[in-house]
Amino acid sequence: MLSKEDTVIGFIGTGVMGKSMAGHLLDAGYQLTVYTRTKDKASDLLDKGAVWSESPRDVAQKADVVFTIVGYPSDVKEVYLGENGLIANAKPGSYLIDMTTSTPSLAKEIYEKAKEKEVHAIDAPVSGGDIGAREARLAIMAGGDDEAFLQVEPLLNILGTNIVHQGEAGAGQHTKMCNQIAIASNMIGVCEAIIYAEKSGLDPETVLKSISTGAAGSWSLSNLAPRMIDGNFEPGFYIKHFIKDMKIALDEAKRMDMQVPGLSLALSLYEQIAEKGEENSGTQALYKYWKQS
Structure with a gap:
């Protein structure tokens, strides 16, 4: 001990x-x-x-x-x-x-x-x-x-x-890649859901009360969607580090001859938002992709 x-x-x-x-x-x-x-x-x-x-x-x-x-x-x-x-x-x-x-x-x-x-x-x-x-x-x-x-x-x-x-050895890192792959596509869905709520005239905070505890619930929806709504893009986890993680996962998937279309799309969107100066923002700043487009 x-x-x-x-x-x-x-x-x-x-x-x-x-x-x-x-x-x-x-x-x-x-x-x-x-x-x-x-x-x-x-x-x-x-x-x-x-x-x-x-x-x-x-x-x-x-x-x-x-x-x-x-x-x-x-x-x-x-x-x-x-x-x-x-x-x-x-x-x-x-x-x-x-x-x-x-x-x-x-x-x-x-x-x-x-x-x-x-x-x-x-x-x-x-x-x-x-x-x-x-x-x-x-x-x-x-x-x-x-x-x-x-x-x-x-x-x-x-x-x-x-x-x-x-x-x-290495199993922890492989598991983290599973984690990041799951988050990557989920973050797209969280952003689109909040943007949809706003465009349809709903109060996104009220929408969250309904959807965060149902089948759509996720850590990102509960913890990062409120930050999006509040305009808080301070990093809990940097976009630049998430891009690094997604690239590692993509390389590992290619090595295993595995298609990862959700991960590939998320990486593309994050790289675009990083190019607009958001690399040091939190991952919830992906929300700005729809606001700026």
Whole structure:
């Protein structure tokens, strides 16, 4: 068991979601050391007692368990496989948990490289956005060895309410692709439903009272449609990161010789709205595609 008294947790990436997630671990009583490219983003955590690390290498040398949630697979590769990265500098027997949505192939590579160093690597991407991170209600989908998962599961339970071990290394990332494929087409439907309500003269907020609890119900309809109606396009999850995820899923589908017309359409629409300057907006800004067209 990883006791609070003896376990130092490292956290790399304190953005929209990571900041809340790291805060929950700190609030649970664990010693926490953090690193992020922009130190100001970690200021609240440092004020609460977290210790600053100067690099991923510094985190790896201090921590028994390291969580990462960064932007892109290229960032994951740098943080884990670089000369000054986690695997080259991690303590034998330590645990590395990547919660970034990345590629299954990279997750497997990290697992194999970590195993050579007697380090445990788990891919554990999450779903739930800023709300899920803030309220510790994330869905966490994990890939990796059974024993390693069981050791870190109590920590994952601090961050989420639906933690499932999906299988071997890479299985967490494959599961996240299923999640993103389901969201992609659903977001088109949510946007079209709200636009339809507005154009037909209905009050969209009243419409939501009827349709969000029926067969049309979804997380996006309940949590993101109200933001669309309010004109709130602040990111709970960035469009640029969702585009990255959809491209990973599309590549994986092609590798399996699978047609994904819904995903392809959603990617096309999101790329168009990103080209109009919305790449740093939340995914609910897809609503603007119909408003601007």
